[in-house]
Amino acid sequence: MTRLIVWRHGNTDWNAADRVQGQTDTALNDLGREQAATAAPLLAALRPDAIVASDLQRAADTAAALAALTGLPVATDPRLRERHYGLWQGLTMPTIAERYPxxxxxxxxxxxxPGCEVESLDDLGKRVGEALQEAADAVPGGTIVIATHGGAARQGCGHVLGWPPAVLRTVGPLRNCYWTELRHDEVRGWQLRAHNTGATTQSSAPAPI
Incomplete structure (x- = not known):
C-alpha cells in the first residue's frame, strides 16, 4: 500500500494578516517554524521513504524540519505551488471585495x-494532482510526505481521488502544519484515510487499548 501525507506549510506573517499569498514567496514566521518543529517528529514516526516539497520557501522550509530528523533529502517540485491568485496576491480579503466586487x-x-488572472481550480487540481501521483509512482508501496499549501493540497488530493467540485467544496481547509493522508491499493485505488491531522489531533486521540 502506498501512502501520501500531504502536509500544509507552517504559519507566515501573511497568514496571520489574512493576506492572499498565492505564489508569492513568503517565509515562515516564528510560529510557523515552531509548528514545523512540533509536527516533524509525528511525521518522522510514520517512517517516510521520501519527502517532496513545493519550491516556495514556506513549504520547503517546513519540509526541512522533517528532513533534519529523518536524514532524507527534500526534492522540490514547482507544480506543488499554491494557486496563483493573479491580481489578488498581496491583498487582504476586504480589499479584494472592495476593488473587485x-x-x-x-x-x-x-x-x-472567477477572473482577475486567478488560476482556475481545475488547472490547480490537475497540476498538483499530477505531482502527487508522480511522487507516489516513484516510491510504490512507500510513504511519501508532500509539503505544499492549503488550496493546492485540497485540489490536488481531490484530483487524485476523482472527486467532483461539488464534493470537494465541502472539504474544510487544512490548518497550518496539518496534513491529509491518502492511501492506495490495487483493489480500491486511492482512498482518503485522514484529514486535518496534526499535533493537537494526535495528542487528543484516545490511547490504544
Whole structure:
C-alpha cells in the first residue's frame, strides 16, 4: 500500500494578516517554524521513504524540519505551488471585495475561474494532482510526505481521488502544519484515510487499548 501525507506549510506573517499569498514567496514566521518543529517528529514516526516539497520557501522550509530528523533529502517540485491568485496576491480579503466586487462574489459562490488572472481550480487540481501521483509512482508501496499549501493540497488530493467540485467544496481547509493522508491499493485505488491531522489531533486521540 502506498501512502501520501500531504502536509500544509507552517504559519507566515501573511497568514496571520489574512493576506492572499498565492505564489508569492513568503517565509515562515516564528510560529510557523515552531509548528514545523512540533509536527516533524509525528511525521518522522510514520517512517517516510521520501519527502517532496513545493519550491516556495514556506513549504520547503517546513519540509526541512522533517528532513533534519529523518536524514532524507527534500526534492522540490514547482507544480506543488499554491494557486496563483493573479491580481489578488498581496491583498487582504476586504480589499479584494472592495476593488473587485464582481469577481470576489463569483469566487465566494464557488466559481472555478472567477477572473482577475486567478488560476482556475481545475488547472490547480490537475497540476498538483499530477505531482502527487508522480511522487507516489516513484516510491510504490512507500510513504511519501508532500509539503505544499492549503488550496493546492485540497485540489490536488481531490484530483487524485476523482472527486467532483461539488464534493470537494465541502472539504474544510487544512490548518497550518496539518496534513491529509491518502492511501492506495490495487483493489480500491486511492482512498482518503485522514484529514486535518496534526499535533493537537494526535495528542487528543484516545490511547490504544
Amino acid at each position: 464582481a469577481e470576489y462574489a463569483r469566487w465566494r459562490a464557488g466559481d472555478q475561474a
